[in-house]
């Protein structure tokens with residue numbers, strides 16, 4: 673599906689409802705009034721945020737460098753999976769979520785039929 677701010681906001685709402693995200697309450701302040709720095713147009717639905725307000729909750733302990741700290745995968749049809757990869761900056765703030773199908777080898781479908789959760793991965797020191 674075309675990657676617009678409206679698309680990103682739909683995914684944000686969906687993510688906030690996922691009980692399998694233990695830190696979803698900490699995502700709410702980022703997603704309530706997001707400032708986007710990038711909406712990828714390769715066919716994925718990834719978005720980056722440009723939000724550095726000091727009162728935003730930290731999702732990881734501050735470190736040397738940021739990066740991916742959390743992944744959720746769901747089954748789609750035809751042996752494909754929908755993947756959500758969460759990233760932080762070195763201060764521990766959310767910088768974006770990559771939303772892609774099977775390692776970004778396929779575009780995100782227009783109306784994905786999201787199946788069961790197949791994988792949750794979390795880095796140490798993150799997402800308490």
Ligand SMILES: [Zn+2]
Nearest residue numbers: 712714715716
């Ligand atoms: Zn992309």
